[in-house]
Amino acid sequence: MHNVQEDLITTDFIPFLSTARIKVHTLRLDKIHPVISGNKWYKLQFYLQEAISQNKKAVVTYGGAYSNHIIATAAACRNIGIKSIGIIRGEAPKNCSDTLKNAIGLDMELHFVSREAYKNKTLPDVCKRSDYYVIPEGGYGALGAKGVTTIPYDKTTFNIICCAAGTGTMMAGIINGKSGNSQIIGFSVLKNNINIEPAIRNLLTDKNYGLNINHDFHFGGYAKHPPMLIDFMNELYSRTGIPTDFVYTAKLFYGVKKLIEANAFAKASNILIIHSGGLQGNLSLRKGTLMF
Numbered sequence: 541m542h543n544v545q546e547d548l549i550t551t552d553f554i555p556f557l558s559t560a561r562i563k564v565h566t567l568r569l570d571k572i573h574p575v576i577s578g579n580k581w582y583k584l585q586f587y588l589q590e591a592i593s594q595n596k597k598a599v600v601t602y603g604g605a606y607s608n609h610i611i612a613t614a615a616a617c618r619n620i621g622i623k624s625i626g627i628i629r630g631e632a633p634k635n636c637s638d639t640l641k642n643a644i645g646l647d648m649e650l651h652f653v654s655r656e657a658y659k660n661k662t663l664p665d666v667c668k669r670s671d672y673y674v675i676p677e678g679g680y681g682a683l684g685a686k687g688v689t690t691i692p693y694d695k696t697t698f699n700i701i702c703c704a705a706g707t708g709t710m711m712a713g714i715i716n717g718k719s720g721n722s723q724i725i726g727f728s729v730l731k732n733n734i735n736i737e738p739a740i741r742n743l744l745t746d747k748n749y750g751l752n753i754n755h756d757f758h759f760g761g762y763a764k765h766p767p768m769l770i771d772f773m774n775e776l777y778s779r780t781g782i783p784t785d786f787v788y789t790a791k792l793f794y795g796v797k798k799l800i801e802a803n804a805f806a807k808a809s810n811i812l813i814i815h816s817g818g819l820q821g822n823l824s825l826r827k828g829t830l831m832f
């Protein structure tokens with residue numbers, strides 16, 4: 541069993557990023573489980589509840605060879621005792637990634653599909669069954685955002701909340717679940733992904749909320765990780781003990797640090813950085829790249 545331990549979540553003050561003007565904390569969702577990524581767990585829960593209540597026989601979802609969503613879905617389905625099926629982008633590789641090996645170890649059935657079929661979200665014929673429940677890629681959707689609103693943190697203390705954004709489901713959920721006047725800033729990890737704004741707005745309960753999405757820290761695009769980013773991850777870890785993943789959270793922490801240095805936050809800001817997990821993705825890096 542892969543139990544998720546919410547009681548391990550802490551909100552840590554980060555002196556390395558704080559200044560005389562502002563305070564920075566981080567919500568350590570990465571601590572809930574070494575493999576199941578923090579935010580994916582929350583995004584999945586209402587989809588899974590619906591699959592069970594509709595008596596579905598399996599859960600089907602999509603992802604790439606290193607996908608945090610794939611591994612989290614495999615683990616969550618195994619936990620609740622429902623079959624899981626992963627539709628994986630691209631040819632079946634000779635050697636599976638660690639992510640896919642671990643997904644297989646959690647009894648997920650994998651189907652490799654062409655990039656074209658993946659793009660169109662065409663299911664292999666064996667998966668086209670009315671008793672199979674399909675979760676959208678990345679858990680994007682209203683149920684995903686609803687799950688995010690259950691992420692436990694102190695909603696009264698922080699006036700700025702920063703999170704990474706891929707599909708934007710987490711950002712939408714944080715906005716929908718916030719209280720008071722806190723401002724949410726999303727850091728897009730895809731290059732020039734202007735579509736993220738309508739995608740997020742689509743999930744908001746307050747359609748007029750003023751979205752704040754930063755597009756400056758993608759480091760060349762999704763999963764790109766130039767040496768500067770790797771150096772930052774090692775520096776952050778050595779100064780704070782916080783491990784980050786190179787796809788999402790490293791870009792988020794880096795972006796917040798740069799904005800602080802550029803004096804982008806008002807005096808007395810109290811910032812919460814949501815560490816959304818994803819550390820299993822670092823398994824795809826060559827051994828020795830990271831010091832953690």
Ligand SMILES: *Cc1c(COP(=O)(O)O)cnc(C)c1O
Binds near residue numbers: 788
């Ligand atoms: C998937 C993921 C995100 C992005 O979440 P979205 O809801 O798709 O925007 C952020 N951080 C980590 C670690 C993730 O695995």
